[in-house]
Amino acid sequence: MTTDISFLMCPPDHYDVDYVINPWMEGNIHKSSRDRAVEQWQKLHLILKEYAIVDLVAPQRGWPDMVFTANAGLVLGQNVVLSRFYHKERQGEEPFFKQWFETKGYTVYQLPQDLPFEGAGDALLDREGRWLWAGYGFRSELDSHPYIAKWLDIEVLSLRLMDERFYHLDTCFCPLTGGYLLYYPPAFDSYSNRLIEMRVPEEKRIPIEEADAVNFACNAVNVNKLVVMNEAGKSLKQRLADAGFKVIQTGLTEFLKAGGAAKCLTLRVTEPMQAEIHANIAVESRIIRLEGHLLDTGLINRALDKIVEAGGSFQVLKFDLGEQRQSTSSAEVKVSAPDHEVMEAILTQLIDLGAVNLPQDERDAKLEAITQAGVAPDDFYVTTIYPTEVRVKGEWLRVQNQRMDGAIALTQTANAIVARCKLLRDLEVGEQVVVDIQGIRTVRKTESREQRNSQEFSFMSAGVSSERRVELVVEQVAWELRQIRDRGGKVVVTAGPVVIHTGGGEHLAQLIREGYVQALLGGNAIAVHDIEQAMMGTSLGVDMKRGVAVRGGHRHHLKVINTIRRCGNIAAAVEQGIFKSGVLYECVRVGVPYSLAGSIRDDGPLPDTQMDLIKAQEDYSRLIAGADMILMLSSMLHSIGVGNMTPAGVKMVCVDINPAVVTKLSDRGSVESVGVVTDVGLFLSMLVQQLDKLTSRYHLAQSL
Numbered sequence: 196m197t198t199d200i201s202f203l204m205c206p207p208d209h210y211d212v213d214y215v216i217n218p219w220m221e222g223n224i225h226k227s228s229r230d231r232a233v234e235q236w237q238k239l240h241l242i243l244k245e246y247a248i249v250d251l252v253a254p255q256r257g258w259p260d261m262v263f264t265a266n267a268g269l270v271l272g273q274n275v276v277l278s279r280f281y282h283k284e285r286q287g288e289e290p291f292f293k294q295w296f297e298t299k300g301y302t303v304y305q306l307p308q309d310l311p312f313e314g315a316g317d318a319l320l321d322r323e324g325r326w327l328w329a330g331y332g333f334r335s336e337l338d339s340h341p342y343i344a345k346w347l348d349i350e351v352l353s354l355r356l357m358d359e360r361f362y363h364l365d366t367c368f369c370p371l372t373g374g375y376l377l378y379y380p381p382a383f384d385s386y387s388n389r390l391i392e393m394r395v396p397e398e399k400r401i402p403i404e405e406a407d408a409v410n411f412a413c414n415a416v417n418v419n420k421l422v423v424m425n426e427a428g429k430s431l432k433q434r435l436a437d438a439g440f441k442v443i444q445t446g447l448t449e450f451l452k453a454g455g456a457a458k459c460l461t462l463r464v465t466e467p468m469q470a471e472i473h474a475n476i477a478v479e480s481r482i483i484r485l486e487g488h489l490l491d492t493g494l495i496n497r498a499l500d501k502i503v504e505a506g507g508s509f510q511v512l513k514f515d516l517g518e519q520r521q522s523t524s525s526a527e528v529k530v531s532a533p534d535h536e537v538m539e540a541i542l543t544q545l546i547d548l549g550a551v552n553l554p555q556d557e558r559d560a561k562l563e564a565i566t567q568a569g570v571a572p573d574d575f576y577v578t579t580i581y582p583t584e585v586r587v588k589g590e591w592l593r594v595q596n597q598r599m600d601g602a603i604a605l606t607q608t609a610n611a612i613v614a615r616c617k618l619l620r621d622l623e624v625g626e627q628v629v630v631d632i633q634g635i636r637t638v639r640k641t642e643s644r645e646q647r648n649s650q651e652f653s654f655m656s657a658g659v660s661s662e663r664r665v666e667l668v669v670e671q672v673a674w675e676l677r678q679i680r681d682r683g684g685k686v687v688v689t690a691g692p693v694v695i696h697t698g699g700g701e702h703l704a705q706l707i708r709e710g711y712v713q714a715l716l717g718g719n720a721i722a723v724h725d726i727e728q729a730m731m732g733t734s735l736g737v738d739m740k741r742g743v744a745v746r747g748g749h750r751h752h753l754k755v756i757n758t759i760r761r762c763g764n765i766a767a768a769v770e771q772g773i774f775k776s777g778v779l780y781e782c783v784r785v786g787v788p789y790s791l792a793g794s795i796r797d798d799g800p801l802p803d804t805q806m807d808l809i810k811a812q813e814d815y816s817r818l819i820a821g822a823d824m825i826l827m828l829s830s831m832l833h834s835i836g837v838g839n840m841t842p843a844g845v846k847m848v849c850v851d852i853n854p855a856v857v858t859k860l861s862d863r864g865s866v867e868s869v870g871v872v873t874d875v876g877l878f879l880s881m882l883v884q885q886l887d888k889l890t891s892r893y894h895l896a897q898s899l
């Protein structure tokens with residue numbers, strides 16, 4: 196018997212499944228046999244007594260789960276962090292365990308009220324004593340980890356549990372002597388798996404299959420080279436034997452009904468302190484402030500969900516509920532993350548929602564110099580479509596050229612510092628780029644309820660429209676187009692060849708002719724098919740009037756390309772009278788700038804098609820600048836490109852027959868995007884009809 200190791204157990208006198216607080220207990224209320232439980236418990240007790248000292252704590256009537264002493268607390272040296280149970284069903288066990296620890300002379304640490312932590316069920320020492328693995332996600336709160344690190348003076352590695360069947364760390368994770376680790380990887384999120392792989396070399400990892408996991412193979416008691424567990428499959432036993440472990444299986448089926456097995460039934464109370472090892476707290480926390488119509492816009496829920504989804508946890512420190520209909524609410528939330536990387540991921544998302552630091556916590560943005568042209572530092576802040584500000588030398592600077600997926604670069608001009616969104620490839624040596632997540636905020640305007648309701652586009656913001664609502668959208672879009680034109684605003688259209696195939700060409704041409712469009716973005720195809728139609732009456736060889744394929748028609752588009760190439764470019768062809776109608780014809784005539792971006796599958800291409808894609812992106816972004824509205828007509832490729840370049844606040848109308856495209860493009864999380872699932876030709880024809888109607892009404896009013 197190794198006398199320097201001792202365990203605490205609690206006889207199952209009052210054990211039963213009385214309630215359901217984990218998935219194993221479901222359907223098992225009062226289904227376990229007390230006699231069999233006693234027998235199984237005694238067997239385990241006997242086995243352990245051969246290898247270690249086993250102390251007992253007196254069972255208490257009314258606290259059936261007290262047999263699971265792993266949940267009494269977490270012991271290291273002479274210190275113990277007492278459990279704070281998540282469920283009230285077990286909270287009554289706390290004083291009995293506390294008393295036992297105190298009589299044995301331990302120093303007992305107690306966590307603040309409402310900060311759950313379930314002891315050695317959720318905290319497992321590396322068997323070499325190098326660090327503590329701590330679980331969170333179901334029973335224990337991430338925020339308990341820094342306390343444990345401080346009190347026990349040990350490095351804590353936080354692992355996030357994802358599968359509710361494995362609600363305690365010791366149900367799916369078991370560090371073994373010699374640095375080995377027995378565990379069930381799917382029970383953890385990917386961040387945690389990476390952390391495990393970083394700390395435990397591959398040859399020491401023993402990942403198990405689901406079949407073993409549900410038999411609680413990880414819920415094993417390890418004493419030196421011995422591993423005691425409920426049950427293990429053949430290959431797992433072999434794997435453990437290869438690593439030099441002796442496996443003893445002892446049936447604990449009655450306890451499985453409550454969601455526990457060998458390890459849960461024991462608490463190792465002799466865990467030697469490692470003198471040279473010290474705390475190293477990776478868990479980070481920050482306090483952020485959110486303001487706005489937090490409840491009625493669902494902002495607070497979204498923020499809290501984002502924190503948890505990304506692997507963090509939170510505590511709402513303050514919530515001031517706006518009392519009047521118009522008043523905004525504000526909240527202060529403490530965000531915790533297992534390390535800085537996760538914190539960055541969480542805060543970037545919260546920044547997008549408009550979260551800011553408390554005034555006293557405001558700090559300047561972190562900057563790093565560009566040392567290689569076209570390459571940003573590793574943790575550069577990735578920009579979004581939302582208006583952004585960065586804090587430099589105590590001042591908040593508005594970032595210019597706001598767009599998605601860029602970096603924020605700072606340049607010093609004669610009298611000021613300028614912050615701009617730049618693409619990676621445009622970064623220059625000597626510029627400073629914002630890194631990390633400090634000193635960055637996005638500016639979200641808070642509309643009052645009324646404003647929100649009257650926002651022309653908000654009626655659609657809840658989702659993608661169905662056919663029934665197309666008419667309504669058309670009315671709204673026509674109204675907007677008319678207003679923008681009258682005040683000298685800017686509308687940009689991106690269009691794919693489907694516009695021509697569906698007979699929308701003439702309508703789009705009319706919009707251009709009447710001054711509703713200030714720039715056209717597309718590719719080679721729309722121009723080729725539009726001109727083919729103007730020159731030959733076909734689109735890809737199909738007669739547009741009769742809807743039938745024309746003999747030899749499949750070569751029409753190549754003849755068109757050839758003709759334009761002969762003329763030099765589209766504008767020259769228009770001047771020479773080669774074609775006299777259509778979308779491109781109107782652009783040339785009215786002087787609406789267009790940009791055709793090339794692609795690998797282009798025929799020709801037309802001389803106007805920009806095959807240098809970097810130049811094409813630059814042209815697009817120049818033409819988009821200052822747009823009030825963008826109409827995206829059946830071109831996923833060009834529309835996505837445009838979406839990435841466009842800041843929030845620009846109204847977007849995306850029309851496509853494919854709902855997936857519409858969802859993708861209109862789901863920018865900004866109220867201004869509208870999606871319409873319909874035939875684009877039909878949409879355009881309805882749109883010009885509606886505009887005509889507006890015009891005639893206008894004339895009528897004038898003449899009265």
Ligand code: ARG
Pocket residue numbers: 216217260263265266285315316317363365366453454455456458459
């Ligand atoms: N019924 C108990 C609970 O849900 C089982 C505890 C198992 N203990 C453990 N360390 N995994 O809390």
